[in-house]
Amino acid sequence: MCHSELLQHKLPATRAALTRGDISYRHVEVIIDNVLALPDEAWQDFEREALTESETLTVPQFTKKAIRIRELTHPESITVRHKRALADRCFFVGPGRDGMAYLEMTLSNEDASAIRDRVEAMAKNLQSADEPRTLPQLRTDAAVDLLLRGVTETGLGAGIRGNVYVTVPVLTLMGKSEESGTLEGFGPIDPETARRIAGTASSFTRILIHPETGAVLSFGRTKYKVPTELRRWLQLRDGSCRAAGCNRRAQDCDIDHTIPWESGGETVFSNLANLCKRSHRVKHETGWAVEQSKDGTLNWTSPAGKHYATHPATRIRPTIPTTEPATKPKTWLDPWSIPNTGSTQHRSNDHDERDERDERSTSSRTDAIGENQLN
Structure with a gap:
């Protein structure tokens, strides 16, 4: 237009x-x-x-x-x-397709020209008869090496390594599944890359999840939850600010008590979520109301009565020991699958038998999952 x-x-x-x-x-x-x-x-x-x-x-x-x-x-x-x-110079990284990403910088002409010339010179020096990479590939690899391992003239960057969080289904890690892993902030990555990162890169925190229940099986090393670990877990779960419409990275956000601490809220994963500073203030200083459900969904209600739901970026959740008996799940019977015999009593009996079979099947599945978690 x-x-x-x-x-x-x-x-x-x-x-x-x-x-x-x-x-x-x-x-x-x-x-x-x-x-x-x-x-x-x-x-x-x-x-x-x-x-x-x-x-x-x-x-x-x-x-x-x-x-x-x-x-x-x-x-x-x-x-x-x-x-x-x-004054508006900036740096941006965004996800692309097929496990790739985009890196963008807005900077002065002279800096951009100098960077281009340096990367070009390094790439051409790497060219040889035995080098299989193309010149565009060499340029990219040279720039990545400089950004990941380079040090500024003032020494800034020495000893600093980037932290990347990868969620890997346990069967994928074992080589028994080709389900993709998840790179925090970007999305799915191929199984081979997920295995390589989780198995060999010491600068990566390894997160293993059960492929069906989503329960956390390992967090890199056995350790009782402390605030730092809990914060990291919440960053992985949320991915970004949990306010409606906000995409700021969880690593740049505050940890908010959904039920405020002064109102009796507990410091527990089911009462915590990542909110950027602006959204945090909006929640506590305006008429917005927030409730958190068991699966981590935040249900926002605006001052005008409008409802918005935001969901976690990943489905990881902790395994919590409990002595409560498993509740019977609700079963749903497709009415079109019941033979039309004209007998109400027959339909009722058929329904009861289906419920019995479903209950036995559900109990068996629950026992199997519980055994896997204990092992």
């Missing part, structure tokens, strides 16, 4: 060039992206200069030209704009 409005009312020359077929829609996107960074009074000059001989340029060539023209036609000094833009 934005592009349509701009082409119709603000960029008539661009629309005419697109109509004639002189430029592609990708060229149009480049023009719009650049004019939006200019004040309105500079749009006409930019459009006129950008469209000159634009039909002979590819999109990458046109992009370079558009950036140069934008800088020349902007009425404000580039020094002032660069100083303001430099």
Whole structure:
């Protein structure tokens, strides 16, 4: 809608060039992206200069030209704009497809150019007749090695290693299942990578879960829960801030008592959740109300009475010893599976027999799971 409005009312020359077929829609996107960074009074000059001989340029060539023209036609000094833009430098990592991810940085031109040249030089030095990796692969591997193991000129980074949390089904770790593992903050990873991380990388915390019950079987080393371990467990369970619509990493959040401590709430996993500082304040200082269910779901109620549910990122939950007898699960009988004999008594007996069989089957399954957990 934005592009349509701009082409119709603000960029008539661009629309005419697109109509004639002189430029592609990708060229149009480049023009719009650049004019939006200019004040309105500079749009006409930019459009006129950008469209000159634009039909002979590819999109990458046109992009370079558009950036140069934008800088020349902007009425404000580039020094002032660069100083303001430099304050917005940022670093972002996001999940991609097939176990991959994206790493993005917004930084000054000179730093980006220097980084590119250094990575390019390292990658080309690694090229040889026996090197099977392509140049793009070598560039990526060189940059990863620098970021993971490099040290700054001030010594920052020495001895620092990144922490990565991986949840691995126990049967996958044993090689008896190909169920994917889960990398915290990103999502599924292939079984081979999960096994390698859990088995060989000393800088990784290993989390094993039962593939059916989701119960925690190991947390790297046998240890009684202490606040630090409990916090780490909650980070793995939640993944991110548990407020509706918030995606801030759990590692950057506060641990909140769903039922406040001063109101009798306990410091126990079923009464704790990760909330970023803003969401934490909203919960305690506004009319929002929160309840936590047994499976870790947070049920939020807004001051307007609207209901929102947020769910844990993973299904891990602790194994808690209990002496309470197992409750009989509710069974549901498909009415279409009952023969229509016209006898109400027969249906009732059939229902009772099915319940009996379900109860015996459920009891057997419960005993088997309990034995596995004890072993």
